[in-house]
Amino acid sequence: MEQPAAGDPPWAAHxxxxxxxxRIELLEGQSLVRRWTRRWLEEPGRPTLWDDRLGWRTAGDxxxxxxxxxxxxxxxxxxxxxxxLFSASPSTTVVGTYVGALRLGLTVVPVNxxxxxxxxAHITLDAEPRGAVVDDPERAGWIRQAxxxxxxxxxxxxxxxxxxxxxxxxxxxxxxxxxxxxxTTGTPKGALLRHGNLLANAEALRLAWRWTxxxxxxxxxxxxxVHGLCAGLHGTLLAGASALILPRFDVETxxxxxxxxxxxxxxxxxxxxxxxxxxxxxxxxxxxxxxVSGSAPLPPAVFERVAEASGQRILERYGMTxxxxxxxxxxxxxxxxxxxxxxLPAVEVRLASSPEGExxxxxxxxxxxxxxxESATAxxxxxxxxxxxxxxxxxxxxxxLRVVGRSRELIITGGFxxxxxxxxxxxxxHPGVVEAAVVGTPSEEWGxxxxxxxxxxxPRPDTDDLLRMAAERLAPFKxxxxxxxVDSLPRNSMGKVRRDQLSDQLTEG
Ligand code: MLC
Ligand code: AMP
Numbered sequence: 001m002e003q004p005a006a007g008d009p010p011w012a013a014h015x016x017x018x019x020x021x022x023r024i025e026l027l028e029g030q031s032l033v034r035r036w037t038r039r040w041l042e043e044p045g046r047p048t049l050w051d052d053r054l055g056w057r058t059a060g061d062x063x064x065x066x067x068x069x070x071x072x073x074x075x076x077x078x079x080x081x082x083x084x085l086f087s088a089s090p091s092t093t094v095v096g097t098y099v100g101a102l103r104l105g106l107t108v109v110p111v112n113x114x115x116x117x118x119x120x121a122h123i124t125l126d127a128e129p130r131g132a133v134v135d136d137p138e139r140a141g142w143i144r145q146a147x148x149x150x151x152x153x154x155x156x157x158x159x160x161x162x163x164x165x166x167x168x169x170x171x172x173x174x175x176x177x178x179x180x181x182x183x184t185t186g187t188p189k190g191a192l193l194r195h196g197n198l199l200a201n202a203e204a205l206r207l208a209w210r211w212t213x214x215x216x217x218x219x220x221x222x223x224x225x226v227h228g229l230c231a232g233l234h235g236t237l238l239a240g241a242s243a244l245i246l247p248r249f250d251v252e253t254x255x256x257x258x259x260x261x262x263x264x265x266x267x268x269x270x271x272x273x274x275x276x277x278x279x280x281x282x283x284x285x286x287x288x289x290x291x292v293s294g295s296a297p298l299p300p301a302v303f304e305r306v307a308e309a310s311g312q313r314i315l316e317r318y319g320m321t322x323x324x325x326x327x328x329x330x331x332x333x334x335x336x337x338x339x340x341x342x343x344l345p346a347v348e349v350r351l352a353s354s355p356e357g358e359x360x361x362x363x364x365x366x367x368x369x370x371x372x373x374e375s376a377t378a379x380x381x382x383x384x385x386x387x388x389x390x391x392x393x394x395x396x397x398x399x400x401l402r403v404v405g406r407s408r409e410l411i412i413t414g415g416f417x418x419x420x421x422x423x424x425x426x427x428x429x430h431p432g433v434v435e436a437a438v439v440g441t442p443s444e445e446w447g448x449x450x451x452x453x454x455x456x457x458x459p460r461p462d463t464d465d466l467l468r469m470a471a472e473r474l475a476p477f478k479x480x481x482x483x484x485x486v487d488s489l490p491r492n493s494m495g496k497v498r499r500d501q502l503s504d505q506l507t508e509g
Contacts, residue, residue, distance in 0.1 A: 010399055013330055014208035026203045026346055026364055031170045031195040032234055033102050037063060039240045046213075048237070048269050049092040050261065051245045057092045059240075062099060067164055069100025073131060074358025076151050080105030081175065083127045083144060083148075087111035087120070088135035089247045090223045094155045095233065097133055098223070099283075103167045106131070107175045109190070110224035113139070114475035119188075121146045125179050127190060127371065133157070172196025178371050179226060181321040182410075182419035190246030191322045193230075201324035202234040204345040209290060209315070210331050211239040217265040218258045220249040220272070227295050227415070230324050251279045262290040269415025270298045271446055273314060277305040286310035286378045290331070294319055294340075295415035296447045297403060303337035314394035316340055318403055320389060322367045322380070327401050339400040346402045350386070351393060355407050359393045360386040409499060411440035411448050418450055420499075423480065426473050427452055432461035437489050437497045438480065441506050452480035453489065453502055460485055482506075 012021040029035040040048075044060030057065075057338040072182050078084065084106045088094045101108050109127045111120060111138070120139060124132075126147035131151045134140040140152045153159060170176070205211065217236050221228030221280040236243040244257050249272050257264065266288055268276075273293055276282055285291055285306060294317045307313050317328035318340035327349060329341035343349045347508035366387045369377035380388050390408035393401050420438035427436035435455040440448030454466070463483045470479045490501040 003389055009343075009348075011345045011347060012205075013333065013342050014328065014345055016207060016210060018333075019207070021345075024345055026200040027172050027196055028042065028203070028335045029199065030172055031168070031174070032176075032199045032202060032238060033168045033170065033195075036099070036237045037103070037168055037200065037236075043167060043240070046240065046242075048242050049095055049245055050242070051090075051092045051247075054092050057096075062096055065096035065183065066099035066103055067095075068161065068342065069097050069157045070167055071162045071164045072159040073101065073104055073106070073151075073159050074165040076131070076159050078104065078106060078131050078151070080169070081107060082131065083107045083109050083129040083178065085111050085124065085127065085129045085132035085134070087113055087115075087139055087143075087224065088133060088155050089113055090219070090221075090228070090245050091155065092245055093134075094133070094223065095245065097157055098324040099237075101133075101156070102170075102176060105170050105174065107178055107192075109178045109180070110229065111180070112222065112224050112475060114140075114477060116473055116475060118473050119475060123189060123190075125151075126180075127178055143406075152432045155346070157424050163190065170195045173368075175368075177229075179321045182417065182422065187422075189373050189376050191367045192369060192371050193324070193367050197324060197365055197367055198230060198234055199238075200298060200346060201230060201344075202238040204347070204365065205325060205328075206239050208234075208328055208344055209292070209330060211235055211241060211265075214238060215238040215241040215265050215289065216242040216261060216263045217241065217242045217267065218246070218254055218263045219267070220246040220254050221267060221269070221385060225268070225295075225416075226321050226324055227267065227317065231294070231319070233366045236322045242255075251275050251281070255279075255281050255284050258288065259284065264379045265292070266290075267292045267294070269293070269295045270302060271296075271414040273298060273306060274302050274351060274445055277302050277309070282306060282309040284310070285312040285332065287388060290315060292317060292328075294325070296412040299444075300339070317344075318391075318401065320361075320391075323361050323363075323387060323389070324365045326361050326363075326365065329400075334398075336396070336398075336400050339396065341400055343401075349401065351395065352388070357394055357404070359391045359401070359403070361389060362386050365393065385417040411438070411450055412446040413440065413443075413446045413448050413477055415447075415473075418478045423450060423452065423474065423478055424472070426470055428479075430461055430466055430469055432456050432459075433466070435489055437502055439499050439503045439506065441482065441503060449481040450478060451482040451484065451506055453484050453486055453506070455488060456485060503505070 040059035
């Protein structure tokens, strides 16, 4: 790695050789969609997206299909800044429709396809969408029920054609996405990301990871969270590169598709790498130019296993819905397992003195605030504009950041976030449950698993009964995998549950 010159910001270490930090313009083009469409019009024949159902779609196909979708949605009455929900399994068709919505200036609200009715209804009522793109009739019904008059369509947007409206008009401050993420209260809030946030972050990744038009990404992440959507998809389209879109992750399919189509990149959460590491085919990862891990801590043992078996040194980075990607191990230079590396271009990171070590972030990637929720926004920004992540870190002697814990009661399982309160509320609604506390307990495969500690009346409710109730109301990844009955919960002098003691007891037990 080239050493940054004296006076350069720490992120200069990420820049390609010959590019100095003073010459970086992350918002060139003003919005992602303008940069994308400019490229597509220059090189319409370039293979851009592949899926198993439709095969390859070119840049020109994507430009045309997104334009057609924008015209249909406009004719149906949707206007810039209207919200549109997206809840569909990844496909090239979904991407075309997503791009069409952004080109029209709509604000896209991604919704996890695993969510149950209550979870979908909360987001729908809060975001007040005028449209929804959904690939499942049951979910479509839930959305109709919650909104009454939203235009609900499948990803094909089977609506009458219309004249092409003004497209690609958004500037950096216009809203692009509202991504729901839970706070400590367990009630999901919408993080409002602007076009400028998306562009600045995708451009930072393009530079830092040396993403070029000849790269090809295996994209097996959901497109309803920022990892798959903003890092994977946006980065691909900004670099003029291509992506192989899989509806779900599966070791064999990822490796088969990567081989068949000459992939150069793979992005995944640690659970995916631990499954890859356990496969006899792990050596095939060595054929890729770059493998990136994020969304949860990558165990150093998994890093070492993959490095040994394939020569591939996984590049770990750190991100968040509200900030997109913040910190990354360097492409050139040392990738240190157990750390997330150095701030990405234009990102500032510092550690707070109180709570000690909390990671604070500032930069063009950081969101504008929570949708219609000024009080929640005020809690996470300080008067100097630093965003308080709720993660705790430390810096090693070379300035590499380690994420050592969380000051929030967040469980991360397989890269998905679970807020204990939401699960506790469901358990408490069972008539036999007196008290419930939900914590994450360590798991080699999932990082953490959702574990419920329950105080109940005699006779104790049947565990299957509790789990059935959780299954009706919560996405599968939020349901407790373990239920333990105890006589009482450990509490501090204020009466607050001591989660640290609970986790310790469970780990020991
Ligand atoms: C699936 N299950 C999970 C789970 N995913 N349980 C706990 N945690 C999870 N993450 C459930 C299934 O519903 C099923 O339940 C059982 O586990 C086994 O399913 P599986 O078939 O083995 O799981 P699979 O479908 O293969 O899913 C595993 C996975 C998936 C790792 C591929 O979880 C996944 O795509 N994770 C990515 C999450 C992600 O994109 N996060 C980014 C957030 S953005 P049952 O009951 O049917 O047996 C972010 C910011 C940043 O965090 O920095 O990136
Ligand atoms: P989300 O709110 O879904 O965007 O999840 C963001 C959270 O994931 C962060 O606040 C971190 O707690 C966690 N996270 C993301 N990447 C990493 C990483 N590489 N190491 C540790 N934690 C991570």
